Amino acid sequence: MLAGYTYFQSPKAVSDPYYALCSRDGKGIYTVDAQNTQTQCIVIRGSYIIDTGLLQDVQKRWDKFTLKRLISPQPTPIIRYLRPGAVVVPGLSDSHAHILEYGATQQLPLEGTKTIQDTVARVRDYILSNPDLHNDTSKFVMGGGWDHTAWPTNGWPTSAHLDEDPVIRGRPVVLQSKDCHALWVSSSAIEASMPFPETVDGGIIVRDDVGNPTGVLLDNAQELLKQPELTEADLLRRFKVAVKDAHAVGLTSIHDAGLDPASLAFFKRQAALGDLPIRIYGMTYFDENAPYWGNQTKPIVGAGNDRLTTRSVKIFADGALRTGGASLYEPYADNPSTKGFMRLESDILFDVIPKFLRDGWQVNVHAIGDRANGIVLDAFEASLKGANVTGSRPRLEHAQLMTGDDMKRLGRLGVIASVQPTHAISDMWYAQDRLGPERVKGLYAFRSLIDSGARITLGSDFPVESMNPLSGFYAAVTRVSPDGKSPHGPGGWFPEQRITRQEALRGEGRMTIDPAYASFTENILGSLEVGKRADYVVLSQDIMEVPENEILATSVLTTAMDGKRVYGEPILEEI
Structure with missing residues (x-):
């Protein structure tokens, strides 16, 4: 009222x-x-x-x-x-997405390419179709969405694949992977960023047999690449593309999962100019190399007519399953030489999480592998003793692979699981090969999460997946691909993990009221009430x-x- x-x-x-x-x-x-x-x-x-x-x-x-x-x-x-x-x-809400990154990928979208050569051809055609770019070989060529798990070859693409094309050769090319955890870059882009360190904490520089970079940078190693700073025009163009497409699929509110300083400053400037065209709940990116800022920076709540709020911090615990960076308790089934890796040391989590909670910030932690989720829950459990969980509403971003005990602990602690159902129907085709037939049962186990008492909220992680929230609704209730297929047949991939339509929209409001709760806006958004x-x-x-x-x-x-x-x-x- x-x-x-x-x-x-x-x-x-x-x-x-x-x-x-x-x-x-x-x-x-x-x-x-x-x-x-x-x-x-x-x-x-x-x-x-x-x-x-x-x-x-x-x-x-x-x-x-x-x-x-x-x-x-x-x-x-x-x-x-x-x-x-x-x-x-x-109005539909996306609990985990990347607004400006989506706008960037739409410049040169690489989603759906079938081979490395197909991807290279798309880059070449993009250059040829843009005269300003074609005529200036010093301009960066930016694109995103390539997915090596969909190609009929093992291993990573390389700079050499790009340099083989005479139109591309000599240009700085930077191509973001589908999951945003890898960059595929040209030799020119690498040379401009050298020298690289031998190792990177929380990241990998893919190298050849003699130690030279091959053209792929994983997780924290992506930060080594030197790229031109974006102009205000660049940012505005990306923003307008994202908002236009978001409105077309019914989105009125987006939780932006990881605002770097430039993005956050841009949204603040836009809000100062008038009402933002879409509601943004921004998660401020955590840089472990920067001084702690939680007690110095004041959260923004409901600026610009309830269009901009930044009262949470986004911390990365590990990498991604698709690129083999998710931190696991046991080795990958398809690569026994690795268990993935943590992007942060656990002592950092135990240090900063209670500080941010104490200073009034919501803490949202990216955790995908079972080990990463376990460590993050350890840190939350230690930090939440005696705390008002309803007042702080901590979140696990992705919560993809969890043990049964950790699912129960998630519910007991009151930590919100921010999940993306379209990841499930994308990853189901390779997940068992990567994790093995038993461990894979704990992947995207939405029904088990709900039955454990956990509160979940739905998002897409666009541009990693489709922006359309109905795609997430469909994936959550069917667990089959858009054409009705799954590794387990038309009944769905692990169909026992489906959630009902009422749970997806009405019963628990996963696309509406729960995203509002997860962003502290349930009193003004999320339902059609007086x-x-x-x-x-x-x-x-x-x-x-x-x-x-x-x-x-x-x-x-x-x-x-x-x-x-x-x-x-x-x-x-x-x-």
Whole structure:
């Protein structure tokens, strides 16, 4: 409820434009409130929801005959009906994504290439299609999304693969991997960054038999590469691309998982210029080589009309499973020479986590391997003794592979598991080879996490996976690829780990109310209730009812923030 406001107030006293958004069949609006209510109408005044209910009841409360009212010099259309079959859900949220990185990958997307040569050809074609780039061999060529696990070859790509092409040869080329844990670079880019150290804590410089860099840098070693600083125009272009695509898939709020100083400064500047076009919950990147700053920097909460909050810190514990950097208790099944690695020493985690919690910061830790998750939970357990967990809401980002005991501990401690279902249907094709038939059962075990009492929230990790939140919804409830396949057949990969549609949207609000809880905004976002901000999405069909194989055919008709349309078609209005 808005302070000092009663929703039975006469419309004559309402100064802001208002309207009712209604379905014609008595339901169709999923409020995602505590009772999982479906209703017929929500009434919106300005930026807020001021009433919900059946049309006849809403009409009685606002005007015994009609909702039409002269509230400005011109009549305002006040009842807006959904097209038949359409439904309304709260504005969708992505609990783990990378906004500016997504914009960067869209310049030269490498997702879906089938071979190294196919990828090189895409880079060459990009150069040829951009005259400014083609005519200046000193300009950096940037792209991302390549996935070596999808290529019919073992091992990493090399600089030589890029340099073999006469159009590419001699240019600085930097290509980010699909999981963002590896860079594939040209010889020119390497030479400009030399000399490299022999070893890198928390990272790997892939070398040949005589010790020369081959052109791939893993995890912390990526930081060794010297790249040109991004201009304001570069950042703005990336941001606009990401926001445009986000609105098109129904996203109104994004948790940006790791804002480096330049990105954070950019978002602050944008917020200072006016309302950001999307809500950003930013996780500030933790640099273990920098002095502790948690007691010096003041968190930002709800800046720019509740559009920007940065009250959390993002810490990387280990690498990624796809690139073999996830830290495991036992060696990789397909590479027994390694157990992966920690990107941070455990004593750093035990030192900084309690400090950040003490100074009022939410702590979000990237942990993928079972050993990394165990160590991080050890640090959380030690840090949370006597603490108000609801007040701090610590998060495990990814929580991909966990032992059964650690899943139970996760629930007992109240640590939020921020998971990405589309990772499961991407990784299921190679996961058993990498982990073995027994250990793989603890990978992406969403049902086990929920049954252990853990609170989970859904994200995509875009640009690593599809930005579309319905892809995550589909993956969570089916555990099959978009074409209905899995290593275990059409019933799903480890189908016992599926979650229900009610859990994904309504019952626990994984795409709506739980992301709001995980970002401390559940009082203003995440459900369509009186007093909350009017962020909503109109879907072309009811994803709670259609057959599973039709979920991904759902389109976003309209995305609205603060009651105003930011994407899609106008909703049918009756005057």
